[in-house]
Amino acid sequence: MARTPSPSKSRDGPQTDWLDDDTWLVPLPLPEVQEGGESTWDLWHEAERQLNEAFSPTLPSNQAPLGAAPRKAEPSDRPPGYETADELMVIARRNNRVCPNQAEWLRLYQLLEGDRYIDLQPPPVEQWSWGKLTHLQKRMRFREHIEWAERHGRLGVVAGFMHGLAESDWLHMG
16 A cells, blocks of 8 residues: 655655655556567668668769859059968968968058058057957958958069068967
């Protein structure tokens, strides 16, 4: 005969007399399960076949290009020693570079006469902004400067500047 738990009158904490009685522990009913056998394996293969039919193999797209065609400049299109903006970005990323260090980047801004143009943001060389920007944000800002130079016909200045930098003049990832 099951005993009904009686509430205890304890001033120290919650009532726990019913935890001492195991009559509330009733096993849960389990479904009938059959393990193994060929029928289970056949069902698995059928489900896999249906799933594979639902998704056809991926085919290459010839309908639209996946991205803009890369800009290629022939050597005859530009003076020797001058790169495109994309080529300068490859140089800027070499050896895990991020951007020139603060003093060098400021020197580039002065070479470009950036203070005369409203569409060229100054480099983030102030201590309060330099410390808050991630390496990726600094690299993107440097890319903006390179692209600005390309739009304004000043890419040669940037190329000469970058080729003159020592590896220690660059900020690196990590």
